[in-house]
Amino acid sequence: MIPELLIARHFWNNAFKNKALFILLVFIVFLLSYAAYTGWTSFVDQNEITSGFQNQARQDWLDNPDKHPHRMAHYGHFAFRPKAPLSIFDFGMESFFGNTIFLEAHKQNAVNFSQAGFSTSMLRFGEISIAQILQILLPLLIFFLGFGSIASERENGTLKIILTQGISWKQLLIGKSLGMIQVTMALYLPVMLATILLWSMLQNGSISLDQILRLLLVSLAYFIYLAIFCVIAILISAASKTSKSALVSLIGLWLALTIVLPRASQALGTYIYPAPSKITFQTGIENDILKEGDSHNPNDPHYKNIKDSLLLAHRADSVQQLPFNYSGFIMAEGEKISARIYDQHFEKLLEVYQDQNSFSKTMAFFNPFMAIKNLSMTLSGTDYNAYIDFQRQAEAYRYAMAQKMNELQIKYISNKKPGPSDKPYIIDQKHWQEVPEFQYRPTGISAVLKTEVITFLAFIFWITALICIIQLMSKKLNVN
Template sequence: MKLLHAEILIARHFRNSVFKNSAIFIITLFIGILLLYAAFSGWENYSNQNETSEKYQHQSREDWLKNPDKNPHRMAHYGNFAFRKSTSLSVFEFGMEPFFGNAIFLEAHKQNTANFSEAGFSNSMLRFGEISIAMVLQVLLPLLIFFLGFNSIAYERENGTLKILLTQGINWKQLLTGKILGVASVIMLLFLPTILILVLIWLVLQNFTITTDETIKLLLFIGFHFVYLIFFCIIAVLVSAVSTTSKKALISLIGIWLVFTIILPRTTQAVGAYIFEAPSKIKFSSDIEKDILKQGDSHNPNDPHYKAIKDSLLRVYKVDSVQKLPFNYSGFIMTEGEKISSRIYNEHLEQLLQIYEQQNSFSKTVSFLNPYIAMKNLSMGLSNTDYDSYIDFQKQAEAYRYTMAQKMNALQIKYISNKKPVAKDKPLTINKDHWADVEEFHYEPKGIWEVLKSEIISIISIILWITLLLILIRTASKKLKAI
């Protein structure tokens, strides 16, 4: 109890002395205002994006259903749209969402990529740099922690009060723990109100109806950010404790902050992209087109692959022309063509994703050297704003596109006659009620277990860093000297 009492007294004294410095008070107030602005801008961004997505997803569905009687193949080319709604935690962590599109046009025989990203429209927020709550927590608060803690012990050594403290019965472990608690208590004045606002906004966005999955994501989001900030509190006090002067401590801590938040993240991305080079979008598309042409062109009646299919069908059904087949030949060929093109596309996509996975794995491995990268990856994963979530959206949209195209082909096979209409005949169509057979697209975000599985390296990294620092505190408390 006495030990704990001493640590609390040290922490309280540190907190009181900090706010005697008007500069620290102004900086803390400024960051508090910045957090409020980040919450407001995140809310506005989330609301605008989801309202737009809902509006146009509904309009796309209505346009699809309002199509008149038509040939199913024409409907397959008419296409549809898939929109991705943001999750509630994306209000606080924008991640890669502003740079990835949130809408994909879906059509037969062709796979498109997502478009309509915030960066594509170059709004003012992105031109001047995005400000999210996660960015403030992960980048600015650690810098504030370093400004708070750089002289926590180094200053005591400089003015001679460190000797007095240690001779009055205070040991190094108590002193280090007390100073860490002192720095943390100041940071909690910003962190706790931020969390209260975060939870309130999160509840409002979900109309106070919560799910277990989203609740676990929120709790982990809060918990890991708390651990992350404590991590920097420990670093600040330890560096101050081993530094002979406050000036040296400050320079060392600013250097650590620059390496963690600016230099290593950008260097890691560049090195990963260099080691595991991905093909350009043009090369990716042209390679797919080449492989499809090798398999055959479904729109070319003289193509060897499809001619062989036609000949086998004629033999099986014992007829001399496709017009005499008991089903629509063109629809059958389109079904085969869709299978081939989709298979080839997915094969190339998997190869591309393996390269990107290698790049991301390199970045995640570096998180063992940099807790900021680990926290950033985990934060984006929990808020479904990471690269994996974008790819998951692409895959869900592609599965929907394939199903839509094949349903239209199946309708053509079943209901469209093989006989070519003459000039005076009506176009070969089916009833528009069949368009409702294609269900509306709904994007399902990744579940918590998928997130934890993909971010296991980041979680281990954060745990290892905290464990290492706790060991360093124990070691330092035995070896540190007053002079």
């Protein structure tokens, strides 16, 4: 057997002699089961609730009697946000996302009812998901297991013996790292198997290729992530005089990587790129719409132009003589303008958010924790982009619905204004089903991955960097 593997096996055997390890393992397995249980139940409950309400809202829409299409445009519809299957693994930002958006004509509403809005600050300490345990607690466990790997051999003199037996520093570092990785896998593999089991039970038998790819990539990414920490533990242990100083350095590093840096990088982004308040955002939209054309003002040039050209084209003297419903036509125009302006402002807002997030994203090069956090959320469909995507799809649906109602009004509603005691104009309720049901379509994995190119590069950077450091250190390390 080659020396690296011998060292690895020795490490493995030693690790399992440690009683404290078993206590920690039992504890982590208990936490993992709890995380899996809460992930599972919240996925099942939440999706049951949202699909129930989604169906009810649809039924309510279809059950509407004959009425004026514009009344239907205000009756509107709801979009309920479904959870992604892998959210059982990584809760990501789920708790901070709104769950419901009311879709109606003229108005882009907020996505309401986030879990966070109904929580105390307790939520802000973080949640326990399987991903969270793998990201935060496992590296610490690795550090606890690995801090003495070489430093304690140095302390008790066995290091000298090993090195005089013809084993090189490089072989030692690689062997110990392999052993560490092997021990970590003993915990990691069962966790992933359990995740796969739970996840496949959730798919009701129809597992898409997209989902399989996501899961494979997640598994691979976590493997690399944990391996990085294994190597770091061994390297720092090798560079430390005593196992105590190795432990203190590793704990300090762990705290910086998982607790301090992530907050600091996001706080920096938010500080440098302040986002507009809701009032500023809405006033900006309102002002731009007024600039473009004010449908309330009878002398507004934009709408006056439309009116004049319509009258000219149809050789009419007044809008009442037009062969179609004039106010429906104007509303369709107004919707078009306001939706376009809203989109422009929304995209601008998203740019500010992207800028805010850019620090945390680039941080992946300094901090593998940020790399895995971002990638894991993205693959699990619980990240920022998944949420924005939901909002975009909801807005597209809202626009299509509003314009469909305007179209029905233009086509079927008389152009004559009803008198004060006339019954309002109505159309047949059969038209309501012409609007399709809202269905959220999650983005495919290829589009998703494009947003995480930087994270992939960061992983590659980390792997190369650690290999280089092993090379360098094997030449520079001392026995004492």
